[in-house]
Amino acid sequence: MQDWNELFSQEELDIYDTAGFGRKSGIGRRPALLVIDIQYRTVGTRRLPIREAQREFPTACGERGWEAIDALQPVMRLFRARGWPVIYAYVAPKAKTDGGRLAQKVPAIMDIPPAGYEFVAELAPGPSDILIPKKHPSAFFGTALTSHLIDLGVDTLVVGGCTTSGCVRASVVDAFSLNFRVVVPAECVYDRTPTPHRANLFDMAQKYADVMPTEQAIAALKALPEPA
Amino acid sequence: MQDWNELFSQEELDIYDTAGFGRKSGIGRRPALLVIDIQYRTVGTRRLPIREAQREFPTACGERGWEAIDALQPVMRLFRARGWPVIYAYVAPKAKTDGGRLAQKVPAIMDIPPAGYEFVAELAPGPSDILIPKKHPSAFFGTALTSHLIDLGVDTLVVGGCTTSGCVRASVVDAFSLNFRVVVPAECVYDRTPTPHRANLFDMAQKYADVMPTEQAIAALKALPEPA
Amino acid sequence: MQDWNELFSQEELDIYDTAGFGRKSGIGRRPALLVIDIQYRTVGTRRLPIREAQREFPTACGERGWEAIDALQPVMRLFRARGWPVIYAYVAPKAKTDGGRLAQKVPAIMDIPPAGYEFVAELAPGPSDILIPKKHPSAFFGTALTSHLIDLGVDTLVVGGCTTSGCVRASVVDAFSLNFRVVVPAECVYDRTPTPHRANLFDMAQKYADVMPTEQAIAALKALPEPA
Amino acid sequence: MQDWNELFSQEELDIYDTAGFGRKSGIGRRPALLVIDIQYRTVGTRRLPIREAQREFPTACGERGWEAIDALQPVMRLFRARGWPVIYAYVAPKAKTDGGRLAQKVPAIMDIPPAGYEFVAELAPGPSDILIPKKHPSAFFGTALTSHLIDLGVDTLVVGGCTTSGCVRASVVDAFSLNFRVVVPAECVYDRTPTPHRANLFDMAQKYADVMPTEQAIAALKALPEPA
Numbered sequence: 001m002q003d004w005n006e007l008f009s010q011e012e013l014d015i016y017d018t019a020g021f022g023r024k025s026g027i028g029r030r031p032a033l034l035v036i037d038i039q040y041r042t043v044g045t046r047r048l049p050i051r052e053a054q055r056e057f058p059t060a061c062g063e064r065g066w067e068a069i070d071a072l073q074p075v076m077r078l079f080r081a082r083g084w085p086v087i088y089a090y091v092a093p094k095a096k097t098d099g100g101r102l103a104q105k106v107p108a109i110m111d112i113p114p115a116g117y118e119f120v121a122e123l124a125p126g127p128s129d130i131l132i133p134k135k136h137p138s139a140f141f142g143t144a145l146t147s148h149l150i151d152l153g154v155d156t157l158v159v160g161g162c163t164t165s166g167c168v169r170a171s172v173v174d175a176f177s178l179n180f181r182v183v184v185p186a187e188c189v190y191d192r193t194p195t196p197h198r199a200n201l202f203d204m205a206q207k208y209a210d211v212m213p214t215e216q217a218i219a220a221l222k223a224l225p226e227p228a
Numbered sequence: 229m230q231d232w233n234e235l236f237s238q239e240e241l242d243i244y245d246t247a248g249f250g251r252k253s254g255i256g257r258r259p260a261l262l263v264i265d266i267q268y269r270t271v272g273t274r275r276l277p278i279r280e281a282q283r284e285f286p287t288a289c290g291e292r293g294w295e296a297i298d299a300l301q302p303v304m305r306l307f308r309a310r311g312w313p314v315i316y317a318y319v320a321p322k323a324k325t326d327g328g329r330l331a332q333k334v335p336a337i338m339d340i341p342p343a344g345y346e347f348v349a350e351l352a353p354g355p356s357d358i359l360i361p362k363k364h365p366s367a368f369f370g371t372a373l374t375s376h377l378i379d380l381g382v383d384t385l386v387v388g389g390c391t392t393s394g395c396v397r398a399s400v401v402d403a404f405s406l407n408f409r410v411v412v413p414a415e416c417v418y419d420r421t422p423t424p425h426r427a428n429l430f431d432m433a434q435k436y437a438d439v440m441p442t443e444q445a446i447a448a449l450k451a452l453p454e455p456a
Numbered sequence: 457m458q459d460w461n462e463l464f465s466q467e468e469l470d471i472y473d474t475a476g477f478g479r480k481s482g483i484g485r486r487p488a489l490l491v492i493d494i495q496y497r498t499v500g501t502r503r504l505p506i507r508e509a510q511r512e513f514p515t516a517c518g519e520r521g522w523e524a525i526d527a528l529q530p531v532m533r534l535f536r537a538r539g540w541p542v543i544y545a546y547v548a549p550k551a552k553t554d555g556g557r558l559a560q561k562v563p564a565i566m567d568i569p570p571a572g573y574e575f576v577a578e579l580a581p582g583p584s585d586i587l588i589p590k591k592h593p594s595a596f597f598g599t600a601l602t603s604h605l606i607d608l609g610v611d612t613l614v615v616g617g618c619t620t621s622g623c624v625r626a627s628v629v630d631a632f633s634l635n636f637r638v639v640v641p642a643e644c645v646y647d648r649t650p651t652p653h654r655a656n657l658f659d660m661a662q663k664y665a666d667v668m669p670t671e672q673a674i675a676a677l678k679a680l681p682e683p684a
Numbered sequence: 685m686q687d688w689n690e691l692f693s694q695e696e697l698d699i700y701d702t703a704g705f706g707r708k709s710g711i712g713r714r715p716a717l718l719v720i721d722i723q724y725r726t727v728g729t730r731r732l733p734i735r736e737a738q739r740e741f742p743t744a745c746g747e748r749g750w751e752a753i754d755a756l757q758p759v760m761r762l763f764r765a766r767g768w769p770v771i772y773a774y775v776a777p778k779a780k781t782d783g784g785r786l787a788q789k790v791p792a793i794m795d796i797p798p799a800g801y802e803f804v805a806e807l808a809p810g811p812s813d814i815l816i817p818k819k820h821p822s823a824f825f826g827t828a829l830t831s832h833l834i835d836l837g838v839d840t841l842v843v844g845g846c847t848t849s850g851c852v853r854a855s856v857v858d859a860f861s862l863n864f865r866v867v868v869p870a871e872c873v874y875d876r877t878p879t880p881h882r883a884n885l886f887d888m889a890q891k892y893a894d895v896m897p898t899e900q901a902i903a904a905l906k907a908l909p910e911p912a
Contacts (some may be wrong), residue, residue, distance in 0.1 A: 012421035018282045019420060020336030025329050054246045097586045100407040100607040101253055105435055108248030130553045135600050136405035137435075142600040144591050146830065151556040151863035153839065165431050170401050177364035177398075179328040179835035192247060193240035199427030203393050207333055207365075325814045328835040358781045363828050370828040372819050374602065379635035379784040381611065407607035468877035474738045475876060476792030481785050510702045556863040557709055561891055564704030592861035593891075621887050626861075629854050633820035635784040648703060649696035655883030659849050663789055663821075 004186075004198035004205070021206040025181045027220050028155030032085040033076065034175075036139055036161030036168055038069065038123050039090055041116030042190075050192065057116050058108050061162060064190045064197075069122055071187035071214050072160040076123060078221055085152050088125045089132040089139035089161075089171065093117050098135060137170035146178060156181040158217065159209075160188035165196035169204065176208040185214035232414075232426035232433070249434040253409045255448050256383030260313040261304065262403075264367060264389030264396055266297065266351050267318055269344030270418075278420065285344050286336050289390060292418045292425075297350055299415035299442050300388040304351060306449055313380050316353045317360040317367035317389075317399065321345050326363060365398035374406060384409040386445065387437075388416035393424035397432065404436040413442035460642075460654035460661070477662040481637045483676050484611030488541040489532065490631075492595055492617030492624055494525065494579050495546055497572030498646075506648065513572050514564050517618060520646045520653075525578055527643035527670050528616040532579060534677055541608050544581045545588040545595035545617075545627065549573050554591060593626035602634060612637040614673065615665075616644035621652035625660065632664040641670035688870075688882035688889070705890040709865045711904050712839030716769040717760065718859075720823055720845030720852055722753065722807050723774055725800030726874075734876065741800050742792050745846060748874045748881075753806055755871035755898050756844040760807060762905055769836050772809045773816040773823035773845075773855065777801050782819060821854035830862060840865040842901065843893075844872035849880035853888065860892040869898035 005013060016022060043065035044053035050062030079086050094110050103110050119125060132143050139145050149157075157175050159168060159182060168189050175182045184204055191197035205211035212220075233241060244250060271293035272281035278290030307314050322338050331338050347353060360371050367373050377385075385403045387396060387410060396417050403410045412432055419425035433439035440448075461469060472478060499521035500509035506518030535542050550566050559566050575581060588599050595601050605613075613631050615624060615638060624645050631638045640660055647653035661667035668676075689697060700706060727749035728737035734746030763770050778794050787794050803809060816827050823829050833841075841859050843852060843866060852873050859866045868888055875881035889895035896904075 007427075008421070008423050012423055015278060015282070015420050018279075019286050019334075021334050023333050023335060025332045050243060051246075054243070058247050095587070097584065097604070100603060101404050101409065101436075104253045105251050105404075106247075106249050107251060128553065131551070136603070137401055138405065141402070141405045142598065142603060144598040147556060147592070147598065147861060147863045148553070150834065150839075153837075155834075155837065165427075166435060169431075170405075173365055173398050173401070174369070176329050176333075177366065177369045177831060179831045181329065192243050193236070195236050195240055196427060196431060199235075199424060200431070203397075203424060203428070207394060208329075323815070325812065325832070328831060356781065359779070364831070370826065370831065372826040375633060375635045375784060375820070375826065376781070378606065378611075381609075383606075383609065405603060407603045463883075464877070464879050468879055471734060471738070471876050474735075475742050475790075477790050479789050479791060481788045506699060507702075510699070514703050557860050557865065557892075560709045561707050561860075562703075562705050563707060593857055594861065597858070597861045622891060625887075626857050629821055629857070630825070632785050632789075633822065633825045633854075637785065648699050649692070651692050651696055652883060652887060655691075655880060656887070659853075659880060659884070663850060664785075 004201040007195065007198040008202065016206055025210050027183060027224065028181050029224065030153050031156040031158055031221060031224070032087055032149065032152065032154040033079045034087050034089060034139060034157050034159045034171065035072070035123065036089045036159065036171060037091060038120050038161045039116065040118055040120060041112050042162050043069065043120060045115070057112065059112065061190050061192050065162060068160065068162070068188050068190035069120060071185070072123060074218060075158065075160065075185060075188060075214065078218060085130065085154060086126070087130040087132060087145070087148065088119070089134050089143070089145065090119070091117065092133040137167045138174045139167065139171040140174040140178070149180065154180070156183065158183045158185065158221070160185065162190045164189045164191040165200040169200045172204050172209050182209035183217050184209045184211045185217040186211055187214045232429040235423065235426040236430065244434055253438050255411060255452065256409050257452065258381050259384040259386055259449060259452070260315055260377065260380060260382040261307045262315050262317060262367060262385050262387045262399065263300070263351065264317045264387065264399060265319060266348050266389050267344065268346050268348060269340050270390050271297065271348060273343070285340065287340070289418050289420050293390060296388065296390070296416050296418035297348060299413065300351060302446060303386065303388065303413060303416060303442065306446060313358065313382060314354070315358040315360060315373070315376065316347070317362050317373065318347070319345065320361040365395045366402045367395065367399040368402040368406070377408065382408070384411065386411045386413065386449070388413065390418045392417045392419040393428040397428045400432050400437050410437035411445050412437045412439045413445040414439055415442045460657040463651065463654040464658065472662055481666050483639060483680065484637050485680065486609050487612040487614055487677060487680070488543055488605065488608065488610040489535045490543050490545060490595060490613050490615045490627065491528070491579065492545045492615065492627060493547060494576050494617045495572065496574050496576060497568050498618050499525065499576060501571070513568065515568065517646050517648050521618060524616065524618070524644050524646035525576060527641065528579060530674060531614065531616065531641060531644060531670065534674060541586065541610060542582070543586040543588060543601070543604065544575070545590050545599070545601065546575070547573065548589040593623045594630045595623065595627040596630040596634070605636065610636070612639065614639045614641065614677070616641065618646045620645045620647040621656040625656045628660050628665050638665035639673050640665045640667045641673040642667055643670045688885040691879065691882045692886065700890055709894050711867060711908065712865050713908065714838050715840040715842055715905060715908070716771055716833065716836065716838040717763045718771050718773060718823060718841050718843045718855065719756070719807065720773045720843065720855060721775060722804050722845050723800060724802050724804060725796050726846050727753065727804060729799070741796065743796065745874050745876050749846060752844065752846070752872050752874035753804060755869065756807060758902060759842065759844065759869060759872060759898065762902060769814065769838060770810070771814040771816060771829070771832065772803070773818050773827070773829065774803070775801065776817040821851045822858045823851065823855040824858040824862070833864065838864070840867065842867045842869065842905070844869065846874045848873045848875040849884040853884045856888050856893050866893035867901050868893045868895045869901040870895055871898045
């Protein structure tokens with residue numbers, strides 16, 4: 001599901017190449033890990049194929065999500081070992097005043113049972129992690145995330161979670177616009193189905209982020225010097 | 229190029245349907261037209277196939293852009309006839325201090341000749357239109373656009389221009405997050421190649437906007453009552 | 457405490473007059489009431505002079521706050537009677553990751569006991585009011601307030617609460633910048649001491665808001681037509 | 685004009701002290717100089733008392749502004765000698781679509797002649813300085829300033845310019861909310877009259893910034909280590 005270029009014809013890839021997209025941003029000196037929406041409502045409480053997982057939570061991505069959770073574990077361990085910041089952006093249970101456009105486009109999102117909002121145990125936040133409740137796709141929109149990143153001196157965001165075509169994409173565009181370097185380890189983000197996943201990995205790789213195999217991201221992060 | 233569902237398998241479409249996405253936001257009472265990046269650098273100065281247009285400006289979309297400009301003309305005429313606000317978001321020539329991530333991911337964007345920044349004559353702004361120079365994908369990011377829309381009492385944005393997978397998408401996500409209703413007349417937005425165009429129309433239609441044929445958008449707008 | 461002009465010399469007032477400041481914004485058609493930080497930490501649990509109230513919560517404003525709560529009651533009743541939106545911006549209990557500049561400038565703010573964060577019973581939110589937890593002076597900064605106001609079609613904010621020189625001032629400047637009309641009923645906002653209160657009423661009246669006696673604000677609001 | 689505490693009674697100062705305000709943020713490692721609205725419209729083209737300067741531009745502050753320009757010169761020289769970023773926020777000439785609340789509160793601001801928008805020659809921007817045109821009080825509102833500061837790795841803003849009670853205050857509150865450290869060299873900011881100047885220096889010193897004599901700010905900045 002990570003070979004996103006397969007979705008595009010060679011002519012399409014040539015046109016992008018001529019346009020000059022897809023260069024590298026690189027990694028800075030001070031990374032933070034941004035974990036987006038890894039809650040049971042996006043994977044289900046058990047590791048099941050998506051069509052079965054959707055019987056529990058219609059918004060669940062099923063086993064594609066669980067595979068991303070597996071892939072994200074060693075990234076998380078590295079951040080914890082180095083003492084780099086770990087930030088959880090997540091959707092808090094909805095108040096009845098939280099309607100707006102979201103309730104119109106996706107009314108099912110207003111009725112998720114409380115258990116769906118819990119963090120997935122395998123990647124649950126620790127006591128010194130930063131929690132960013134959000135009401136919109138981007139983890140930056142209407143939140144204190146920018147203020148936290150400036151306070152921490154972060155220059156690079158490593159992004160995992162879901163969905164590739166929703167909150168991950170929206171957060172990556174805002175991080176790019178704010179001039180943070182962005183790394184997306186491709187196996188660490190997930191979506192409901194392969195086409196939006198691939199198409200959005202492509203868009204992010206061409207324009208906003210360095211999208212790379214998780215193994216390569218881990219190696220690059222390990223090569224960063226210890227803070228003085 | 230507008231039949232974006234062709235890009236997805238039936239199983240993908242079923243999964244989205246089960247998740248409950250893709251409902252309608254509808255149109256409010258006070259629309260504004262947001263025209264994004266319709267400058268010669270995104271189409272070229274002549275109506276040519278993209279590979280030829282890229283010889284003039286590597287970032288040009290060529291005839292796909294010109295077709296969108298054709299499609300947008302009657303929408304623009306309707307807005308002008310009704311006296312509804314017309315807003316142009318566009319990229320201003322780069323200063324050498326405008327580097328950041330954009331210069332890293334797409335260095336070619338820093339060297340566009342001045343003629344590329346001119347508005348396309350067929351859809352040039354009039355004297356009472358609002359001009360929003362921008363430096364980032366979203367027309368809302370780092371601009372006064374939200375303040376203008378609040379001042380004008382706008383509740384609905386009709387979006388045309390380019391690229392579907394870049395500035396249009398980013399602007400639509402922000403408009404949705406701000407609780408504006410968003411209409412994307414599908415033929416009025418354009419991109420370099422069909423796959424990102426379709427994939428982003430799909431994402432927007434599922435989550436953020438009412439994407440519809442231009443003819444249908446015009447009919448819905450014409451049905452709005454005259455302002456009191 | 458409301459005669460803020462007494463703080464200024466006649467020459468100062470003349471200079472401002474020559475500069476052309478202090479004209480009226482007026483009231484629109486769709487007001488919302490923004491109640492800022494009316495929690496026990498800002499007044500104390502009993503109606504006491506400020507020096508005594510500060511023994512309970514060092515940040516309390518004491519009886520000046522209670523007088524503003526009295527003054528705000530009829531404004532609140534009018535909003536509830538008309539069904540206009542009522543929005544509470546407030547500070548939520550601090551997490552240990554909420555440090556930053558605030559913890560440096562005002563370390564005492566990190567240690568307020570839980571009871572201090574409760575809403576004052578006399579003006580507590582009702583079930584359909586909108587709650588906006590915030591971490592910064594402005595009710596707009598890092599919150600969904602703008603999105604709520606756009607969704608509700610609000611064009612005018614009536615602001616009460618505290619402190620005049622802190623969160624009220626910061627919120628009013630942002631509301632002004634977003635092009636909302638702003639009304640500050642002078643007796644409905646409070647501060648620790650008279651000078652910053654008066655100086656900030658003056659700044660707001662000159663540049664950002666229509667500051668007026670509460671009675672006059674109520675009369676102007678009552679004159680608004682019932683929504684169709 | 686810098687002894688702002690003279691504006692307050694001892695009881696007021698005691699109340700603030702009990703509340704726990706006014707501690708230090710300190711200076712970080714990477715400062716930038718933010719110069720706000722130093723244009724002829726805010727001082728006049730000649731060094732005159734304010735009442736005379738207002739005959740040229742009603743919004744001019746006159747000699748108080750010129751004294752601040754004098755005080756800012758050695759700060760600017762230090763930033764240039766060290767190669768630290770210098771950023772100019774300024775008001776660009778108004779378009780007729782730039783109305784909104786500003787045009788209502790301060791209609792005179794819509795009619796400033798072009799010469800009033802020019803930078804004061806004594807402190808004009810150099811070729812590598814960053815220019816931030818703005819339409820609202822805060823240099824952050826609707827601008828790319830945050831993105832520039834993140835790109836440059838800035839952690840501390842030193843602020844000069846005008847007015848203390850207007851754009852300086854609004855910019856300092858936003859910088860504080862974003863978790864930048866803020867230093868205001870007191871003689872380097874100016875206003876029309878002494879009372880708002882002092883009252884806003886007090887508010888900023890108590891809550892948002894380290895306000896100090898310019899000489900002390902220069903010494904602290906000189907003590908910063910050269911970048912590696």
